[in-house]
Amino acid sequence: MLGDQLGDGQVVAACGGRGRCGRCLVRILSGAVSGADERELELLARRAAAGYRLACRVRVLGDVRVELGPPKGPDRLQVGGVLVAGELEPQPVVKQVQFQIDPPQVGERAGDADRVAAAVGAEQGHDLEVLRELSDRLRCWDFRGWAVIRGDEVIAVRPRRERLLGLAVDLGTTKLAGYLVDLDTGEIVESAAILNPQVSYGADVISRLGYASSSADNYRRIRGVLVKAVRDLASQLCHRAGCRVSDIQEAVVCGNTAMHHLFLGLPVGQLVRAPYVPALTAPVDVKARLLGLSFAPGAYVHLMPCIAGYVGGDHVAVILATRLHEYQGVALAIDVGTNTEIALVREGSVICCSCASGPAFEGGHVSRGMRALPGAIDRVWLDGDDIRFTVVGGGDPAGFCGGGLIDLLAVLLRAQIMDAGGRLRAGAPGVTEGPDGLEFRLGGVPLTQRDIRQLQLAKAAIRSGIEALLRTTGTRAEEVEKVYLAGAFGVAMEPENAMAVGMFPRLPRGCFVPVGNAAGMGACLTLISQNERLKAAQAARSAGYLELMTLPGYQELFLSCIGFTDRVSVP
């Protein structure tokens, strides 16, 4: 394939060349290549007409001239896993307006700020910090410049027109993803991710909320590291883009409800005790400086709305980025994590739930589990009777990441090394007696019987969530047309195997669409466009919420999903 013939790093192949992520975009300028199949055309969408192809799907049939694009580097704006950069009309909440006022003459009674506000049509006047610097700046700049306006308020003044930059942040439990966006073009200028430093206070949300609600000092501490991390992330992005953090004119932040609350400094006591209600779900605009962030003098941070105590703004962003709220058939959006949020849409109505799936697919609770870092077994398959695998970065395997675990479970099942009840078969090839009972070793890395139980609970949590949504809406699994898989796990995982172990209902392979960091993309959309911001608010408000813990019959449903089989008999 063309993708393999291009030099290393020339194209992004997030899905490993499997034609799933749509990111190895190239343009065929001349020469003969194979035709695009339906799947590729779907991923290319409107770009197909412009001659774009996916490098991993193109068979080269002679000499070809290829334009690499989009350039590697920052993430590209995606909707439903499809690049949309340049197709969405940017319509940000901030704009730049030029002004020039006459130097004041004797007898002038209007203040500097009054005259600038009138010149740029900012009825609400200036942010206080802008006021505090305006008069001196006007005199340096010969009484002209550019005002950045948000609504009716001047939030910054600058001597010349400059790039209008915004910041989108997805506050993940494990990872903070940041995007520096050009608000005039809608382009992602830089993107970066850093570890959420709150991991020092607990790997999962529950333990962090426990820590935060144990004392005011602890709350301050765990909030402080989060805010500092966002500051660091912004600083890193701006440094790379050659601008200052004070050039950020607007920010959008999404996160699960716990992250949202900790970031805003909202109380979390009521979030950790039944009935687990948020302090706030509505979207809110807060001056960045009130949160400890030094963006443009009067910049605001828009916090995306949450849906419920355990379905946060990150899931709203996923819904927005997958266009789930506009989908007219039946579709699912799933963000696998320690809490797995699932949304089901049926004829434009969205209902969601949160499953306590635990961190098994993220490297937690599994003795040799790890994230998809070098050394992780990320893919496992049967080659005749042999079990083969690949390791991230090559070399000796050190553990399993989520995608590798799903693959391995499916392989063990297929090779009858494990039964559908999740029991390892003593005496089967690779099964040995370990310190904690039976275990299966792959490349020397053990997967214990107890690990399998953890994975079983995790997948049962996810599957039972899906089944609960289907049942509540009176939907049969076969009606599901699309399953949007958000996050790295969605890209790294083989849906065929996830179906084989019963994590997802049996559906045609083509239904599964990995959409990458859809939460980040949704935050970017909300940053770029006021219309998208309204849509997000509307989607959050109108989404239904299903509380699994109190759903009648949920325990039975969960137990019926416990087997490693694609045949769930819903009670």
Place this chain on the structure above:
Amino acid sequence: MLGDQLGDGQVVAACGGRGRCGRCLVRILSGAVSGADERELELLARRAAAGYRLACRVRVLGDVRVELGPPKGPDRLQVGGVLVAGELEPQPVVKQVQFQIDPPQVGERAGDADRVAAAVGAEQGHDLEVLRELSDRLRCWDFRGWAVIRGDEVIAVRPRRERLLGLAVDLGTTKLAGYLVDLDTGEIVESAAILNPQVSYGADVISRLGYASSSADNYRRIRGVLVKAVRDLASQLCHRAGCRVSDIQEAVVCGNTAMHHLFLGLPVGQLVRAPYVPALTAPVDVKARLLGLSFAPGAYVHLMPCIAGYVGGDHVAVILATRLHEYQGVALAIDVGTNTEIALVREGSVICCSCASGPAFEGGHVSRGMRALPGAIDRVWLDGDDIRFTVVGGGDPAGFCGGGLIDLLAVLLRAQIMDAGGRLRAGAPGVTEGPDGLEFRLGGVPLTQRDIRQLQLAKAAIRSGIEALLRTTGTRAEEVEKVYLAGAFGVAMEPENAMAVGMFPRLPRGCFVPVGNAAGMGACLTLISQNERLKAAQAARSAGYLELMTLPGYQELFLSCIGFTDRVSVP
């Protein structure tokens, strides 16, 4: 008079029993007393019908039963020097709304704040600080309470309906006057005044601005003491009223443009250099906490608009409190101070100017000048050939306050001890040769020839300002129907004498109306009523401004006003 027969401190007699301030209000319950003359009826206004009288004007003709009232203590709300408490319909920007929400049930997805906001109709939601405390409080208060709402925003929540309090502050150059106001009734609950601690950085505005603009540290320092003083004033008022500073839900601040800028932290460099323009004149609402004030969590401070670099929000407040902007004839409002602001209205159009009168009438620049504190000679009159005087607090005189100086000048003129040119006559009674030339001694306190020159410059500045306004508007002095005199000086001074020395044009004695701290009253009005707030903004916007320094012929006009005579021949 009844006033003298009542015990000490039973009635307020701000004008010293001269029937001018209208504050020694009593109600005659039974018994025979003298009738009220026209002047008293004017001051009583609508209260006359309710049996009210001024204690200083009532001659007791038998046994009488008297109700003392209004009680002594805080200032009463005045408009044009007339009490209006209870007559102005309060219409504050904040209101209290009761709420009660259901305790959240399992499956509840809306946040606490969302449900409270919906219950009280606050579309904009809650201030961030309110959000941060709301959830815990709701659970203490059984999910009910009272929200304080400003516009669409919840700025405080409380367990029960409480007094809705506001703070009005007049930031004077010398004195900060504060009023704690019940926003539901419009009543002034407490009032107090403290020294402006900025006096340590200069007695007048110009020297303070010089200090402030000399370095960022100095700016911070001089701003810091001002903000701290406002905090102290608020604390003092709240302590007396038995409430907390955090009960203040809204504040209104007025001050001259320099005080306004220093309080907000606005730059002052452009204010001290020609053409002396403000950074901002428009009214502005700022979160109290951004200014360093800990009122209710989301409380705002409304800064009254300024008119020009040297006509500030305090003068707008004077215009508002005297109703000058609505006056259909010709009237003046004069606030004598280091800078004397004068506004002239003619058929509803206001034009104002600022005169650099200096501090001579406030105790500055006069060798034995002092404020109207114990020891100050406050009144001087001719009794035949004898010059008599009173001293504040009785006892030996230590110096002269403004009212005493005006009286003394008029007496010296009348007794021909001083000529109209301001020269002391050598050999006249009381005139001696002092270390600095001729001086006149009263009760042993000298008034030197140089002091007289200072007073002459001061009164010429004021008179030339009046004349400039008259001339610019084509008004003859005789057309002036009212002269509202703001501030303590207006109450303490005898207009007859001020006219005799040429400070004011010759007008019927009854034209002069002392209106007390009209700036403070205007701030109170702006605090109590949204309508008054709109009127103040409108008055500031529409007021004309006359810059004396560049007015053609102003120097000649000033010189023509230099003589101590009521006959000014305007060139």
